[in-house]
Every structure is written in C-alpha cells, then in structure tokens.
Amino acid sequence: QQQVKQSPQSLIVQKGGISIINCAYENTAFDYFPWYQQFPGKGPALLIAIRPDVSEKKEGRFTISFNKSAKQFSLHIMDSQPGDSATYFCAASSAGSGYSTLTFGKGTMLLVSP
C-alpha cells in the first residue's frame, strides 16, 4: 500500500517557469512533510519541510503548500532554473515512529529547459 502518492512522474518546465509537484497521503498520523532533492549519482538532500500547523512555508524560490483537510501538499519552484533539474521526492513521517521512518513518494524527475 503506497502511503504517499506523488505526481507527476516527470515534468518539463521552461527556464523561469513555475514547477509544481503534488503529493497526497493517507495516514492522518503523519505530521512532518519534507521534500528531498536528488541529483544523478548523489543521495537525496533535504530541500524544505513543513508541519501541518502551517499552510505554507517558503524558502527562497521553494514553497510548500499544505492542505490538511485534503491530505495533500505540494512543492512550488518559482523561476525554475536548469540547475534545478533533479528528481524530487516528497516524504512523510510521524511522531509515532519517532520520526525515524520516512515514507517517500515515488519521485518526480524535473527537467528545466534553458
């Protein structure tokens, strides 16, 4: 059972455009939602994270929007750049697991064309 569903699988955006990646979760116990960025040949790296007590978190060009009632959250990359081309993973965790267990979405391969 996939607890975190991520879409789209792949995304092509023109330089300067907005990239949007969506995730939906099922487990209402989740209360920590990080996004990871992975470049080819590298391990995932934490990009930005949100807790459900806020509906939006912004860090530079990256924004997480969170909709608790819909059990959905999304990553927006403003002014997308070719250097943002990578695979992005949403994830979720809960206090019940001691935040040890990160449940990942299947990833979105983003290509930003020059």
Added chain:
Amino acid sequence: DSGVTQTPKHLITATGQRVTLRCSPRSGDLSVYWYQQSLDQGLQFLIQYYNGEERAKGNILERFSAQQFPDLHSELNLSSLELGDSALYFCASSLGLAGGARGYNEQFFGPGTRLTVL
C-alpha cells in the same frame, strides 16, 4: 558533500551470494538509517540504529541484517541475494533521534552503493 561516506560505490555479484555494505556517519551523528532505492519500489526505509542499538525497522527482508559498531559506523549485510535485490542502497545519518528534544533531526544521505545481482 553530506559528510556521510559509503563503500563500495558499486558492487556486482551473483545470485545466492552475500555482500556487506559499509557506512560511516557524519562526525557526531549517532543515528544511522538504511534505505533501498529501486525503480519500482522507490525509496524504502529499511532499518535505523541509534548509538549501537536497533531503533526502528521498516521493510527489511529477513535475509538482510545490519549493525552499528562502537565507532558508530554501520554495516548492512545482504545474503542469499536475488536478482530483485539489485538496487541503490543509501545510508543516512542524523544527530540524534529524529523528533527528539532537538526537534526534527535532518537525515543526511550518503552517495549510495549500487548493487547489481547477476
């Protein structure tokens, strides 16, 4: 560079064999996590160790085992290997227990070990 090191980078072996993957966490990190990344299953949490003790278990097969040594490095042992075990195996480390008094401890991922089972 996350500060987490993993060896070897690549590993090619045959079905039925046993391999050991090694991970050195960032200096000062007490928690080590192992993940498996495959095309069909994505990134899956396998197991966590904290200061030498098993802390959490995910979708880890019985053929797989791990341990964390007194110097905090960790090893993941995979035995009776099958074709389906071919994947990228990542180790991550964090300062302490995620969600502890310090809050959400960020997990820093290593570069991974690519295992190919022929």
